[in-house]
Amino acid sequence: MRHVTRYRVYPSQKVAGRLFTGFARCSFVRNWCLENRVYRDSCLPKLKEEYPELKEVQSKVLQNVVQQIVHNLKALRALKAKGRKVGKLRKKWVHSMIYEQTGFKLTGNRLWLSKIGEMRIELSRPVPGRIKQIVIKHTPAHKWFVAIISETPGNPEPTTGTRAVGIDLNLENFSTDTDGRVFEHPHNVRKAAQRLRRAQKKLSRAVDGSRNRRKQRVRVARIHERVENRRNDFLHKWSRYYVDRYDYIALEHLNIKPMVESLDAKLRGRPKSILDAAWYKAREFIRYKAANAGKYVHLIDPAYTTQDCFICGHREKKDLWQRTHSCPVCGYTVPRDLNAAQNILKRASVGWGTPESTLVEMGAATLPIPAVQVPVNEARISRL
Numbered sequence: 001m002r003h004v005t006r007y008r009v010y011p012s013q014k015v016a017g018r019l020f021t022g023f024a025r026c027s028f029v030r031n032w033c034l035e036n037r038v039y040r041d042s043c044l045p046k047l048k049e050e051y052p053e054l055k056e057v058q059s060k061v062l063q064n065v066v067q068q069i070v071h072n073l074k075a076l077r078a079l080k081a082k083g084r085k086v087g088k089l090r091k092k093w094v095h096s097m098i099y100e101q102t103g104f105k106l107t108g109n110r111l112w113l114s115k116i117g118e119m120r121i122e123l124s125r126p127v128p129g130r131i132k133q134i135v136i137k138h139t140p141a142h143k144w145f146v147a148i149i150s151e152t153p154g155n156p157e158p159t160t161g162t163r164a165v166g167i168d169l170n171l172e173n174f175s176t177d178t179d180g181r182v183f184e185h186p187h188n189v190r191k192a193a194q195r196l197r198r199a200q201k202k203l204s205r206a207v208d209g210s211r212n213r214r215k216q217r218v219r220v221a222r223i224h225e226r227v228e229n230r231r232n233d234f235l236h237k238w239s240r241y242y243v244d245r246y247d248y249i250a251l252e253h254l255n256i257k258p259m260v261e262s263l264d265a266k267l268r269g270r271p272k273s274i275l276d277a278a279w280y281k282a283r284e285f286i287r288y289k290a291a292n293a294g295k296y297v298h299l300i301d302p303a304y305t306t307q308d309c310f311i312c313g314h315r316e317k318k319d320l321w322q323r324t325h326s327c328p329v330c331g332y333t334v335p336r337d338l339n340a341a342q343n344i345l346k347r348a349s350v351g352w353g354t355p356e357s358t359l360v361e362m363g364a365a366t367l368p369i370p371a372v373q374v375p376v377n378e379a380r381i382s383r384l
């Protein structure tokens with residue numbers, strides 16, 4: 001079983017300097033490969049002869065840079081094959097390094113990285129199992145983090161429980177489930193988002209290249225990080241709640257809410273983009289937590305879940321202000337989001353337990369969306 005844990009690290013100025021140099025070398029290799037269209041790490045020995053400064057970086061780290069490009073290209077090609085418009089892989093500056101299998105040592109609260117040195121690590125929780133990979137990263141708010149990817153032997157036993165739940169992610173509240181449990185949108189995220197907007201405005205007014213602008217940029221990045229942290233915190237608790245209590249969890253695959261709804265979201269001070277990102281993360285968090293607990297997640301086709309009547313199936317368009325589902329045919333009357341959650345569970349219960357091997361990559365452009373069964377043991381770990 002795979003685990004990903006994230007910790008803060010505190011490199012000294014000297015060590016940080018070496019890390020930045022490492023990033024520079026990695027960026028050089030990445031951009032050199034893209035420019036020369038070389039996608040094999042066998043180019044590295046020769047490149048090192050030509051540019052001896054590349055020896056300042058552990059060789060496995062550099063190999064990983066090239067492998068990352070190959071990985072990204074494959075992903076792009078897969079998207080293209082599905083008829084999506086994709087751009088080219090751009091050159092960029094990298095802000096992280098990946099240590100795999102070797103070149104690191106964790107003793108107590110000290111982390112040692114090959115060719116870099118030692119730094120303090122804040123081990124907020126113990127690392128589960130054996131460490132496979134360490135990713136060290138610098139954020140725009142000038143903080144350092146490591147993501148530790150570790151493995152414990154064996155896979156989780158599939159659950160034998162039968163508790164099932166359908167969850168509707170919506171605008172009015174963050175989520176409503178079939179047991180009537182409602183999670184509100186985390187208030188602090190909205191507040192921070194307002195602060196973020198103000199700071200961004202100030203940044204756009206600052207003179208280009210000025211000291212003030214640089215400072216403001218870090219300030220914006222800090223607020224951004226805070227929003228991100230608070231949201232993650234909420235989403236971790238939220239997903240934990242469901243994975244601990246239920247064996248079968250049904251969610252919508254995508255939220256394609258009509259335009260009016262996204263406009264409405266804006267009016268309420270919750271920009272759709274923020275919600276979209278949160279919804280996406282919510283699913284990912286539930287999926288990988290469920291995978292580690294041997295539980296089932298089913299993502300269903302979201303079409304008409306709010307319009308259909310759970311009891312008789314009668315379909316009727318609802319306006320956004322209609323917060324209640326009141327069926328003109330059978331008289332079934334419940335809160336709108338509860339009816340949606342019930343529909344989600346109903347749709348999912350048709351297909352539990354027949355896992356597919358691939359997660360179907362889908363966008364709004366590829367409607368209508370078929371229902372997909374997502375295997376819980378194939379969880380994708382969301383980007384850190």
Ligand SMILES: [Zn+2]
Nearest residue numbers: 309312327330
């Ligand atoms: Zn009905």
